[in-house]
Amino acid sequence: MLKMRCPSNVSRAFLIVSSFFGIAIAQTEGQSEVPLYGQSPAVYPTPANNGSTSEDWAAAYAQAYSLIAQMTLEEKVNVTRGYPGTCVGNTGSVPRLGIEPLCLADAPDGIRGQEFVSAFPAGIHLAATFDRDLQHRYGHALGEEYRGKGINMALGPCAGPMGRVATGGRNWEALSNDPYLAGAAMSLITKGLQENGVIATLKHFLANEQEWRRRPNDLGEAVSSNVDDRTIHELYAWPFMNGLKAGAASVMSSYQRVNNSYASQNSKLLNGLLKTQFGFEGFVVSDWGGQYTGIASANAGLDLVMPDAGYWGGNLSDAVTNGTVSEERLNDMVARQLAAFYYLGQDDTYPPPSIYSSTQKHLPVNVQGDHRTLIREIGAAGTVLVKNVNNTLPLKNPQFLNIYGYDAQTSPSPWQNPSRYGGGYEVNFGWKTLNGTLITGGGSGGATPPYVISPFQAIQDRVISRTPPGNLRWDFYSENPTPAYVNAEACLVFINSYASESFDRVNLTDEFSDNLVNNVAANCSNTIVVVHSAGIRLVEAWIDNPNVTAVLFAGLPGQESGNSLAQILYGDVSPSGRLPYTIARQQSDYGSPEVVNGSVSLDYFPQSDFTEGLFIDYRHFDRAGIAPRFEFGFGLSYSTFEYGSSLYVTDALSSVDAYPSADVQIVQGGHPQLWDILFEVSIDITNTGSMSAHEVAQLYITVPGDETPVRQLRGFGRLLLKAGEKRTATFQLTRRDLSVWDVVAQQWRLPRGSYDIAVGASSRDLRANGTIQITQ
8 A cells, every 4th residue: 555745735624533544633725734545545355245135136046156156266267267258358158067258348328349249329428318217217228229230238327437536538438527416327327238247337336537547557556536425425335326226237437546546456445435334235346458467456456357367367376275365255356247147137049240351251230220320319309509699499391501610521531440439520639631511529438330410411311302402512621711602501510529538638618619609600690519528528719609509418329320419400309408417607716726727747656635525516616616607407498387485395304313224234335314305395387488398496405504515416407398487396305315434434414403405407507495404
């Protein structure tokens, strides 16, 4: 375990007692005064599992251990490692006992590098729908495709990163900057995947918030995410608890260090938090090449190493033989993997892998079904309208439109690497490629589209379908398109903001795109801007331009991109997407330089101190009193909605103790009483406009006590209301929703006092207020 340097800068101090430190320490708003800050204590041994917390897991473990009893030491070791093969990851096998390799494949938003599969919207786009039904259907459709291809294990869903670093390269893969929203989506995607018998893999565990120095390199060790105990529980681990509660059978460890111990060998994270406190029944797999030691990772709770033997193989056999790794620990590694296989019913008519190979021709299996319909629906539902002057949108059946911008058309050459779709405007480290419309991000999380409906194609179809046909003019690649066609009814400008695994973004804007918007707006009084973005994209360079009349954040919508957008532009559906992050006025508004750009240390042992604690994104803006350009949860509609003036609150339990009962068995997802519903809150909402539309109602709470956010999302619901219709939105508040992590008691605690509650259309557009009292 490495000790970090102890900086001398000290400001306001407060007491944190943390299981990550083991003692009470005084922590500053900067760094700690004592050298134990950023260390992870040892938690041994790994709890051996037998599935005792549920009948389904118990039956699966019984089958697993019946096989283990027949296996040799070498056979057991063989299934703890990866092998080259047809899939992205392939486990070892034991042919004489009928144990076949598991097939592991990327990614969270579609099966990467395959033929006849769908490219779904990215996780951040799904989060922008604020729709639980769509989130579940998304997971189920993904599961159908993974199962159809014979893939045993989907490497998703993803809730790490949480978006702490505004320029983080993989924020788009995950499920928003809010733990409650991310947790709800993670639970529902997991449920949908595993309904099809596919093993869901929650990733990346934990605090994986930047790409720069996420792995060891020539500069030294990987960055250490130094996080206090309360923040771990209430922010970064929160969504994983939801996924575990939904039954997730696998968790992937992250690359970097957490409190100076690599995540794949961090016994506090794996043995203590995941396998003890959260009751995890499944197995932990390393990220690819993310194992850095052999014995330490085995004893800390890692169960499967990818994509090869890593530090195990014969070395693990030797370690068991000489007693540095117990045979019980090895048996537990194997049992957790085999039990997951049986728990998901993969021993019963699960299809064999049908995987594309660039060197071997085979008859591909088409698994797309009618998923394009769902993709189109989610694409539209996650599109966020942030500006609409004088009802510019929806378009009124225009006959003459100008289309400008590199993002309007498909990429001219996206397949240089067959396993990596290359659409998008890539601006990194001075290198620029105008590479077509952006539907997914880059890296292992990227989807592989069977086709792409570009915005230009979809709008062109609309223009020529009118009677008589209309007229288009376009210029995809000029920074200052000419001429300005004066007869055009509107100019649509398409720009994007690309991000990828392996590097973080340089900026949250780019000069070329900003110039393009302003140059078009200088000659066109009705300029509509569409932004496809892999995360936060600042708009200050042109948002107040009076000739920019409408702005849509169209996210990463997947293969049906243009069709989804056309539905919004032409008013087939009203926009209802809500921002899953805050859009600031300037980059520095997000906080310290490290929170904006991540740690860029060149030290051999780089440290990233998460001293902001719980206060990322809108929580930071609220505490600091910073006015955002567009707040978390914001989005406009083509209709209008009236919220009732009163909240109706019902107590679901007459009395409740401050702490969960000590004599209750932990189940997967944590203490079962954390999921008890304590209150129900409801409010009436009326569509006062002239068209049917969805409204996304959001519930925020203020927990009493020091160092709690001004408000935290604790409920949401997307309601479809016809013109004039009134419906009731109801939110259920669980014990965990109202609790804080007590670092002294090492329990979730319900603070006594008055909780402010508010319901509205965004985190800053709150229409009705009330209180909840917890006094017993």
